[in-house]
Amino acid sequence: MKQSEVKELSVDDLGLKLVEAxxxxxxxxxxxxxxxxxxxxxxxxxxxxxxxxxxxxxKRENQ
Structure with missing residues (x-):
């Protein structure tokens, strides 16, 4: 997964992908x-x- 793909995800999706990864x-x-x-x-x-x-x-949580 590239950084550009990661930036497009929502916060909820990031959490789910993180658990899967x-x-x-x-x-x-x-x-x-x-x-x-x-x-x-x-x-x-x-x-x-x-x-x-x-x-x-x-990064998103700190903004």
Whole structure:
């Protein structure tokens, strides 16, 4: 998910996407600890998506 896509979302949508992204990141980490993933860069990508969503949500709450 690109930053331009994140900026277009509403606050409620950001919250929902953040929960989904955190779950996906946790699932990827768990799957990688059991059996190495074919593409471990998925974990990094998921972590960065979580950070983008959380940052945008915090930014909007502070405005």
């Amino acid at each position: 955190k779950k996906q990141h946790a699932d990827l980490k768990m799957a990688h600890s059991v059996t190495p993933l074919e593409n471990p860069l998925q974990i990094r990508r998921a972590r960065r998506i979580v950070a983008r969503l959380a940052t945008e949500l915090t």
